[in-house]
Amino acid sequence: MEGRTEIDIIILSYAKNEELQLITQHCLSSLMISEDETKIKFNVIVMESEKSLAPFQYEQTETIYPEEEFGYHRFMNLGIANSSSKYICLCNNDIRFHPKWATELLKAFSRYHDLSSVSPFCSRHHPKMGFEYNNGIYEGYRIRYEVAGWCLFLKRDVLRITGKLDENYQFWCADNDYANTLDVLGIRHALVSSSVVDHLENRTIDMRTDDHNRAITSNEFFYLEKKWNMRLGGGWVCA
DSSP states (O other), rough: OOOOOOEOOOEEEEEEESSHHHHHHHHHHHHSSSSOOOTEEEEEEEEEEOGGGGTTTOTTTHHHHHOSSSOHHHHHHHHHHOOOOSSEEEOOSSSEEEETHHHHHHHHHHHTTTTTEEEOOOOTTTGGGGTTTTTTTEHHHHHOOTOOEEEEEEEEEEHHHHSSSOTTTTTTTTTHHHHHHHHTTTTTEEEEEEEEEOSSSSSSHHTSSSHHHHHTTHHHHHHHHHHHHHHHOOTOOOO
């Protein structure tokens, strides 16, 4: 269909059991009914960490089982390399897309021409942080405030300026690094309060053991601090 806007959706999944697989499937189901397919086309890539599922393909997606060891940014970069549209959306799998979420983000890009990166509003989280639904855009680089790391929507041209996502982050602090990179380079980011994508608060992470959580976070806060203290000095960390 001519005239449709194409958006590459990259979703990370870890379906090591039936419950976790359902989380990914519910995410995808909400995505597929969220927009008018005559106006917006989603090109969905699922980066699936559970290799035992291969060659299973989630419906209406390209499901990739990377050979590489898991890393949040590493898998996102692989997904990005397999995509080509003007717009990219980087997502956790534990989210639910509301109707017209992408339409509202595209409207923000159209209205604010120098806006290059956005996050949608979470109706479960953002009101507690002082944001109001459908109250314009909120510019800034604070984690879990303006920057919702579970859903980042950006123009592909951003990556020509920033380069690939820093693959030293296996999981934690990836959103901090993204936010700091945008801030330092003067790339405008905002929370778009008319677009709603709800985050189910780390459902995938909660299924992992405490020992596993400790293992994947062992070096990342140290690396983040070392990298950005050199650039910004004290007080740089996005809250």
